[in-house]
Amino acid sequence: MTSTGCRFSTESFGLLAATFTTSEYGFQELEFSSKFANQTSKIPKRNTSDMKFSDFINSDSICAELKAQTKQEVIEELVQSLLDTGQIQADQRDDIVSSIMKREELGSTGIGRGVAVPHTKHPSVENLVGTVGVSEAGVDFDALDGERVQLFFLLISPPERPGDHLRALENISRQLRDETFCRFLKQSRNGSDIQQLLQEADDNQFVSG
Amino acid sequence: MSTEKISLTVTVLNPQGLHARPADLIVRLASQFASMIEIGKQGEWADAKSILSLLTLGAAQGTELKLQATGSDASAAIKAIGELFAQGFNEMGAPIDA
Numbered sequence: 565m566t567s568t569g570c571r572f573s574t575e576s577f578g579l580l581a582a583t584f585t586t587s588e589y590g591f592q593e594l595e596f597s598s599k600f601a602n603q604t605s606k607i608p609k610r611n612t613s614d615m616k617f618s619d620f621i622n623s624d625s626i627c628a629e630l631k632a633q634t635k636q637e638v639i640e641e642l643v644q645s646l647l648d649t650g651q652i653q654a655d656q657r658d659d660i661v662s663s664i665m666k667r668e669e670l671g672s673t674g675i676g677r678g679v680a681v682p683h684t685k686h687p688s689v690e691n692l693v694g695t696v697g698v699s700e701a702g703v704d705f706d707a708l709d710g711e712r713v714q715l716f717f718l719l720i721s722p723p724e725r726p727g728d729h730l731r732a733l734e735n736i737s738r739q740l741r742d743e744t745f746c747r748f749l750k751q752s753r754n755g756s757d758i759q760q761l762l763q764e765a766d767d768n769q770f771v772s773g
Numbered sequence: 774m775s776t777e778k779i780s781l782t783v784t785v786l787n788p789q790g791l792h793a794r795p796a797d798l799i800v801r802l803a804s805q806f807a808s809m810i811e812i813g814k815q816g817e818w819a820d821a822k823s824i825l826s827l828l829t830l831g832a833a834q835g836t837e838l839k840l841q842a843t844g845s846d847a848s849a850a851i852k853a854i855g856e857l858f859a860q861g862f863n864e865m866g867a868p869i870d871a
Contacts, residue, residue: 671797675824681793708797708824726789727833733792734831741829 615731617739617762620694620719625649626755627697630716635705639664639682642697642718651695652720656688660720674707678750679740681733683719685726692728694719696762698752714750745770779851780841787861791832795862796824802853808844810854821854 625645632638674680702712721729803821810821820826
């Protein structure tokens with residue numbers, strides 16, 4: 565699981581060149597490019613608007629080809645995937661599935677554009693845990709716009725941290741405004757493609773014009 | 774038909790903030806009005822009739838938002854949506870799993 569904190573140690577600062585950029589949303593980010601590691605890391609300035617997919621999506625548990633055909637099955641398949649990759653505890657699986665289903669009864673999390681964000685708060689997780697699933701055929705998820713859902717972002721958050729959940733929803737909805745990103749995700753048929761798309765979104769490569 | 778433009782500043786009162794369910798409530802209410810209705814946070818505007826758009830605001834408890842409606846039923850729209858905010862989206866009582 566990736567923490568939302570500082571991603572490298574202070575002693576590596578000497579090797580890094582810092583530049584200031586202003587992101588799409590008007591807040592500043594510090595961007596550090598390491599000339600030795602040949603990689604770019606970003607430390608977001610403390611801002612409630614900033615959370616990245618890598619902060620809450622566990623890439624090993626991404627389900628590129630969902631077999632599920634019903635809402636219940638989608639949720640079970642995604643939660644099982646989080647269990648298989650050690651993101652949740654085995655004895656919590658059934659309770660998590662039923663609490664996500666209970667949340668769906670309050671109103672579908674199918675928010676339109678073929679996207680759903682099934683979620684729950686659960687005391688068994690210490691950090692926001694999430695994964696992505698894609699269904700080629702789409703699933704009837706009682707979406708608000710009546711469309712079948714192809715793209716799922718499942719989120720489980722600690723009850724005492726509503727802000728993290730909000731920021732994850734904010735990140736997902738901002739990125740999905742970009743139709744190319746949305747379409748590419750739905751067309752992805754393997755986990756590494758999805759992971760790469762999420763990474764590119766994190767790196768602001770899908771900036772809507 | 775007269776067109777009016779009405780705005781109102783509201784605060785997010787419920788502890789969970791403007792998450793998916795309140796956004797759904799706003800969309801359902803806003804969609805009953807003909808006016809264009811927007812909700813703004815620090816100069817960024819979201820369409821009150823789109824849940825995907827509202828979620829981009831990431832508005833936590835205590836956030837001040839500006840409601841703005843333009844159209845023939847703008848004042849009724851602002852009144853109705855303003856009340857929804859004032860009621861904390863009916864989430865002010867027992868914690869609701871959201």
